[in-house]
Amino acid sequence: ALDAKYTKELADAKAENDALRDDVAAGRRRLHIKAVCQSVREATTASGVDNAASPRLADTAERDYFTLRERLITMQKQL
Numbered sequence: 001a002l003d004a005k006y007t008k009e010l011a012d013a014k015a016e017n018d019a020l021r022d023d024v025a026a027g028r029r030r031l032h033i034k035a036v037c038q039s040v041r042e043a044t045t046a047s048g049v050d051n052a053a054s055p056r057l058a059d060t061a062e063r064d065y066f067t068l069r070e071r072l073i074t075m076q077k078q079l
Contacts, residue, residue: 010077014070021066031062 023029033055057065 006077010074013073013077017066017070017073021063024062024066031057031065033057 020029024031
């Protein structure tokens with residue numbers, strides 16, 4: 001009974017991670033990571049006006065994030 005409980009918890013956690021991954025990929029949710037982005041100056045803009053670039057993870061880094069998250073969930077449930 002206890003093993004079934006932990007197996008269900010692990011399956012639920014993996015399903016939640018998969019749903020989050022799908023939502024981020026579809027644009028329904030956003031993945032926020034603390035980052036610093038240097039401003040980009042365009043030659044045609046007035047002096048002192050910056051156009052800040054918006055940071056975004058590369059697709060591979062986004063996939064790696066969710067893979068790591070899934071492995072952490074699995075490890076925590078196995079302890």
